[in-house]
Amino acid sequence: MPEDNQPQLTIWGRTNSVNVQKVLWCLRELDLSYERIDAGMQFGRNQDPDYLEMNPNARVPTLVDGDFVLWESNSIMRYLCLAYGRGTPIYPQAPRQRAAVDRWLDWTLSTVQPVDRPVFWALVRTPPDQRDMEVIQEKADAAAEVWRIVDRQLATCCFIEGEDFTIADIALGAFARRWLGVEGIRRPTLANLARWFARLAERPGFVQFIAPPMS
Numbered sequence: 090m091p092e093d094n095q096p097q098l099t100i101w102g103r104t105n106s107v108n109v110q111k112v113l114w115c116l117r118e119l120d121l122s123y124e125r126i127d128a129g130m131q132f133g134r135n136q137d138p139d140y141l142e143m144n145p146n147a148r149v150p151t152l153v154d155g156d157f158v159l160w161e162s163n164s165i166m167r168y169l170c171l172a173y174g175r176g177t178p179i180y181p182q183a184p185r186q187r188a189a190v191d192r193w194l195d196w197t198l199s200t201v202q203p204v205d206r207p208v209f210w211a212l213v214r215t216p217p218d219q220r221d222m223e224v225i226q227e228k229a230d231a232a233a234e235v236w237r238i239v240d241r242q243l244a245t246c247c248f249i250e251g252e253d254f255t256i257a258d259i260a261l262g263a264f265a266r267r268w269l270g271v272e273g274i275r276r277p278t279l280a281n282l283a284r285w286f287a288r289l290a291e292r293p294g295f296v297q298f299i300a301p302p303m304s
Contacts, residue, residue, distance in 0.1 A: 098124070100125045101126050102150035103132055106130075111260055112150050112162050112169075114263065115259055118259070119173055119177060128149050146161075154172070197264065201261065212273055213303050226275065236268060239285075240282040249261055258289060
């Protein structure tokens, strides 16, 4: 995008939040500039009155685009593609293709995130002496069943919804990094998932925002 037409975008959120990472990766795919302000966990700010006025959910990320404020990471990615993507293939124009991408975006939050969180928090954000590995493995086994669904979907296509990379791959890829990156659990070998993840790992946005050590 030419420099004089760049939007004035601000992202509130810490870079170790998976939902912030999704938005930052999307911004990189769209080649959009932005300012980012740390918020959440050790940075605080998300319970401050001015933040709650923007985002009553008190979570990150929050997008500010001029006088427009938007929260929920998948909604932010959709908005960025519609407002600044100029027909970008990462959010298809055709109704059926777009609906299919939206389905995976919704599924990521309704199905993947709930099984990801207990495993990730237990292995990354809980001290080793406080971990119950038997319980964690039970949670990991439940998560594995969800990732088997993704693996089956990828058996006949390069990306989650066909041959083209979309924001559905961003959403799932950010969580796949956590699933494949944590240590201390048994995971099934899912060849299609591994092949897809290797493709994602080559993208600059993944390298910059998803690949760094998890915390």
